[in-house]
Amino acid sequence: MRDLAELLELGDEEHPPSERKLQILTVACRLFATKGFDGASMRDIAEECGISKATLYHHFPDKNAILRLVSMGTTKSIYLHIAAHDNPALPPMDRLKVFMVETARFFEKFRWAWLASAAMFWNDPQVRRRKQRLEWRDKYEAVLRDILRAAVENGDMREDLDIALAGRLVSSATNWLTRWYSPGGPLTAVQIVEQFHDMIVGGFQKPR
Template sequence: MARAAAVKAVSGEMSDASDRMGQILSESARLFATKGYDGTSMRDIAEACGISKSLLYHHFTDKDEIYARIALGSTQRLFEFVEERLPEGGTPPERVRAFMTATGDYFQRYRSNWIASTAAFWSDPELRRHKERMMWRDRYEGLIRRLIQDAINSGDFRPVDVPLTGRLVLSSLNWMHRWYRPEKGLTPAQIADSYYDLIFNGLKAE
């Protein structure tokens, strides 16, 4: 009984720590997205989380570590989020469209993380974290390239330069955060769907 209680207590502490770290990362992403990296202090983060600075430093060494963790976590979650939403029985073009609309949906749900991680992506001096972020980014980019190649192989898309087309797709999506305003017009997923139509169906009248 005593051992079971001890295990339960330890599990509870681990869960609390995980929840606290998640809160810190979420609030930090929101602050970085609205105030910028230089405009956000550890005190700002602690106050937003309702904790002391000493507890904040218990979880993270400094602001750079928080910033880097946001960039790494967002890159990994983006890939997983998009991959999970690809229709298994869909046609190759439907899967390309789903990739783009899922990316737009991710941006809408986790906009603060997207903005903060975009700014932080290349700035982390820690080599191991940088390599891991690049791995997830390459998996995400590799996924759209495979989907485009599948559509070419099926005869749905004409033969094109796959890496170049993949970069066109990602560039259209990655820059949305620079101009998108939630209160105006389409949702990010709807914008991504329109991008799909423009890129793969073109502007030329039938």
């Protein structure tokens, strides 16, 4: 649960968030991800936490408040995670692999929060909050486009590559892990993304 506190930037060393609040957020993320935002009620969250609804409402006024915190925190944190691991001094193709692998590592570590955030990303009626999340998402995608642009300039990718379309392809390969990836499968998310990287870089054609 402390990982979730780090993800959402809750409290600090002197004033850490309560274990109860972290428990609520952890349970809510899992329920939102498995039952859907509309399918998970405040009663469900309270029952899973083993607390009364009054105690739950003491921490959060409604489930929208929970999901908005998770959605903003996840979108911001994935960018900060990638930015911390990106090294422009590396060859562009190595940077691309780091980008994809670290995205997968982040997904594995914060899977429930990512799934819950993905469900809410486009549905928040508060325009200001939605704009803030889009700004963090755009920063994340800008790192990827910078890597692809460097690969073209370095001669690693063809000169006529559409950077925007290539970026969407890479992002889709990682982001859609949320739809079909199973932790109990034969491959980890990182192993899957490593294969995605090799397929994107090498293509599907058999070497001649």
